[in-house]
Amino acid sequence: MLSSVPFMGAHASVDDTIKVVVIGCGGRGTGAAFDAIASGANIKIVALADAFRDRLDEAYTKLSERHADKLDVPEDRKFVGFDAYKQAIPLADVVILATSPGFRPIHFEEAVRQSKHVFMEKPVAVDIPGIRRVLVAAEEAKRKKLNVVVGLQRRYQANYRETIRRIQDGAIGDIVSGQVYWNSGGVWVRPRQPGQTEMEYQMRNWYYFNWLCGDHIVEQHVHQIDVVNWVKGSYPVSIQGTGSRAWRTGKEYGEIYDNHAVELTYADGSVIYSQCRHFEGTANRVDETFQGTKGRVYLSAGNDGVLWDHKGNELFSHPKRGQANPYQHEHVELFEAIAKGEYKFDNAEYGAYSTLTGIIGRLATYSGQVIKWEDALKSNIDLMPERFAWDAMPKVLPDERGIYPYAIPGQTVVV
Secondary structure (H helix, E strand, O other): OOOOOOOOOOOOOOOOOEEEEEEOOOHHHHHHHHHHHHOOOOEEEEEEEEOOHHHHHHHHHHHHHHHHHHEOOOHHHEEEOOOHHHHHHHHOOEEEEOOOHHHHHHHHHHHHHOOOEEEEOOOOOOOHHHHHHHHHHHHHHHHHOOOEEEOOHHHHOHHHHHHHHHHHOOOOOOEEEEEEEEEEOOOOOOOOOOOOOHHHHHHHOHHHOOOOOOOHHHHOOHHHHHHHHHHHOOOOOEEEEEEEOOOOOOHHHOOOOOEEEEEEEOOOOOEEEEEEEEOOOOOOEEEEEEEEOOEEEEEEOOOEEEEEEOOOOEEEEOOOOOOOOHHHHHHHHHHHHHHOOOOOOEOHHHHHHHHHHHHHHHHHHHHOOOEEHHHHOOOOOOOOOOOOOOOOOOOOOOOOOOOOOOOOOOOOOOO
C-alpha cells in the first residue's frame, strides 16, 4: 500500500520511505530521477508516466540497470498517454515534473491540488496564461506548505550563492549594467517518421514548437535570465530586442528563432543585455557578467565567481573545485527537508517570474516592439491545443511545403 506525505511536509510512510513519481521520462526526467536517488534520501521510485511508451521503457531500463533497489515500478504503475500524470500523481509523496515545458502548468496544478511536494524542471510555462496558472498553484502550495523546487540549479550552486550573497551585501555597489549569454550550436532534430500524426511529430520535436518549448530564449536561456533577476533582486519593467531565423531556416526547425538579443530594463534604470543563439561553428559562451558602482563580477557554471573593484583588484574568488553538483544538490536539499518534515522551498514564484521574463523577451523579438511587464501579464494568447489526443491538431501547422509559419517583427501580434 503506497502512502503519501500530508500537507505540512511531515513524512508519514510506515517504513519512512519517500515515494517518488516521475512525470516525463525523457533525458531530463531520467536525469532528475538519478539525482533524486543520489541525494542519499530514503526514496523509492514507485511510478513512471510519459506520453510515449518507448521513452518510459528507456527510463525504466536505465534506472533498473543502475538502481534496481530504488525502483519499484511494476507494469500496472507504468502510465502512458496524455492523462498518465493523473494516474501517477496520487501514488506519490514527491512528484518530479520533467515533460516538455508546455505541460508544466497543468501538471504542477494537479500535483498541488493533490498536496504533493514537487520538483519541476525549468521553464515552468510557455505562455502568459500558463504563467498565471503556475502563480495561482504556487500560492496554494504555500498555503499547504508543500516544498517546491524548480530546476534553476544555479540557485543551488555554491559559487553562485556565495558570490551573489556578496553582491547583495554591497561588495560592488549597485548593479547598473550586465551581459548574459547562452550561445551554442543547438540541439537535436528527430526526422518525421511514416505514419506519425502532426501531434506526435511536434511532441517528438518539442524543442521547435512554442506551445511545447517556448523557444530557446525561454527553454535554455531562462538560466541566465534567472541569474539577472536574482542579482538585481527584482524583475524588469520592460524588454525590447531583436531576433531571427538566420541559420536554422529549414522545415525541420519548426517555428522558433535561432537567435535573440534583448535588453532588460529595470525600475532603477539599469539595463542588462541578454543574448542567446544556436549557430553551428561559432564561439560558444554560457556565463554572466555585471558591472556595479564599485566594481564588477564574472559568474559561470564552470565554478567561476570572481569580484573585482574598479581598479582591477580582486575582492573575492570562489574556489573552482570541491563544490557539490548543483543538479544533485537541489535534490539533496529538497529531500532532506521532506524527510525532516520541514517546509523550506517555494521556488515556484521566482521560477514563474524568470520564465515570464524569458517569454516577454520572446514577445519582444517576435514583434519588434517594446513590451512592458504589466502589459504582458494581461495577455490571453494561449498557445496550447484545444484538446490533447494523437489525432488532435496543434494550433501551428505546416503549409503544403511542410514549412511552419514563424513570427515576423513589425507584423506579428504577441500581446
